[in-house]
Amino acid sequence: MDKKVLLDSLYFRHACKLFDKSKKIAQEDIDFILEAGRLSPSSFGMEHWRFLVIENDGLKQMLKPVCWNQAQITTCSHLVILVAKHHDVQDPTYYKKMFQRRGLSAEMLEGYLEKYANFLSNLASPKAWCEKQCYLAAANMMSYAALIGVDSCPMEGFEHDSVEKILEIDTTKESIALMLPFGYRAKEQSQKFRLEAEELVTYIR
Numbered sequence: 001m002d003k004k005v006l007l008d009s010l011y012f013r014h015a016c017k018l019f020d021k022s023k024k025i026a027q028e029d030i031d032f033i034l035e036a037g038r039l040s041p042s043s044f045g046m047e048h049w050r051f052l053v054i055e056n057d058g059l060k061q062m063l064k065p066v067c068w069n070q071a072q073i074t075t076c077s078h079l080v081i082l083v084a085k086h087h088d089v090q091d092p093t094y095y096k097k098m099f100q101r102r103g104l105s106a107e108m109l110e111g112y113l114e115k116y117a118n119f120l121s122n123l124a125s126p127k128a129w130c131e132k133q134c135y136l137a138a139a140n141m142m143s144y145a146a147l148i149g150v151d152s153c154p155m156e157g158f159e160h161d162s163v164e165k166i167l168e169i170d171t172t173k174e175s176i177a178l179m180l181p182f183g184y185r186a187k188e189q190s191q192k193f194r195l196e197a198e199e200l201v202t203y204i205r
């Protein structure tokens with residue numbers, strides 16, 4: 001694998017502020033991006049997410065005012081909403097299923113369930129825990145999108161209550177972690193600013 005090609009794709013990825021509305025992402029490409037999200041790691045393998053994929057222009061128009069009027073919402077090809085499932089991950093039916101699928105012995109399964117229940121009982125915010133996992137899926141989706149020349153923008157700039165209401169999210173069970181529009185850039189990307197590696201990497205040998 002060519003490391004330069006991979007690194008170049010990370011330079012290519014940027015927070016795209018304006019997409020070319022006339023360009024639509026092919027179904028096989030959006031499937032590829034969603035697959036990168038689906039295959040992402042998650043704490044205890046709970047897959048704390050589900051992905052809503054909005055293509056509908058009317059719905060995008062409705063969302064824009066409650067997303068700080070950001071142009072990405074209505075100019076993107078596909079708007080992916082990362083929904084965090086804080087109810088499911090605390091529901092024994094769900095989490096037992098997630099452990100059972102590993103084909104563990106009864107004893108090991110019992111051990112996992114006990115450990116997990118204990119972990120849950122010490123969690124300050126299951127909602128925040130789930131949303132953190134969604135960010136991992138989002139990062140993979142953006143990186144893999146960039147590899148195939150698709151632009152994206154991670155977005156936290158929205159009114160959670162209003163967006164959840166419009167998308168009919170049952171907030172006793174789920175929350176929106178972040179919004180991820182995908183499409184093709186309408187303008188050249190802006191300059192990338194990053195701290196130097198020396199400023200943020202410390203080896204302990």
Ligand SMILES: Cc1cc2nc3c(=O)[nH]c(=O)nc-3n(C[C@H](O)[C@H](O)[C@H](O)COP(=O)(O)O)c2cc1C
Pocket residue numbers: 013014015016017070153154155156157158178192193
């Ligand atoms: C969690 C998160 C939320 C963000 N929310 C927004 C947003 O609402 N609107 C926006 O234009 N950019 C948003 N950004 C983009 C950042 O401003 C951007 O990633 C950062 O400035 C670095 O620039 P680059 O991604 O182009 O390299 C967000 C980024 C992250 C990681």
